[in-house]
Amino acid sequence: MDQSVKMYSLSTCGHCKATKKLLNESEIRYEFTDVDLLQGEERAAVVEEVRQWNPNLSFPTIIIGDHVIVGYREREIREALGL
Amino acid sequence: MNEVETLYEALKKAQEPKGYVFNKDKDRVYDLLDGLIVNKKRYGYMSCPCRLASGDREKDRDILCPCVYREADVKAYGSCYCNLYVSKEWNEGKLPHVHVPERRPTPL
Numbered sequence: 001m002d003q004s005v006k007m008y009s010l011s012t013c014g015h016c017k018a019t020k021k022l023l024n025e026s027e028i029r030y031e032f033t034d035v036d037l038l039q040g041e042e043r044a045a046v047v048e049e050v051r052q053w054n055p056n057l058s059f060p061t062i063i064i065g066d067h068v069i070v071g072y073r074e075r076e077i078r079e080a081l082g083l
Numbered sequence: 084m085n086e087v088e089t090l091y092e093a094l095k096k097a098q099e100p101k102g103y104v105f106n107k108d109k110d111r112v113y114d115l116l117d118g119l120i121v122n123k124k125r126y127g128y129m130s131c132p133c134r135l136a137s138g139d140r141e142k143d144r145d146i147l148c149p150c151v152y153r154e155a156d157v158k159a160y161g162s163c164y165c166n167l168y169v170s171k172e173w174n175e176g177k178l179p180h181v182h183v184p185e186r187r188p189t190p191l
Binding site for chain 1: 131184189
């Protein structure tokens, strides 16, 4: 599986934790950014990045290859990952 | 009792009479309450742990927990956006546990 997996999350959000747990348990390599832990310009820049993928600016926003999945939608995440 | 347990008991007492119960998954609930405590310390108010707060209380007024969207979401889906507050039917499995879409208008 070569597709990249990237997630924008919040450190406090239950759906984000559930998504991280699923990815960890499935031994998927992924990058994540907890947007609530960022400040100032860095945060503003990342917020704009999230909006490009998900104009609603909600979390988690998960990018799996060409798929953008908003929220902990387990079935869709599994399908996109080929699990 | 630790801080999370104290908050759990206080909110339960306040919200159950209104018809809102906590998700029966207590680990999930404790995690979310911990998020509320983090936000209280970080921003000065308990904003929704599942949404990005602005840090401006006025702008975040609608997402102070319990948020203004809870009523409509529990009515429509049996659960708030976070899966923190739910209906008895949701807890009893009489309603499907579907993803609750974000109802909040996109913040500017």
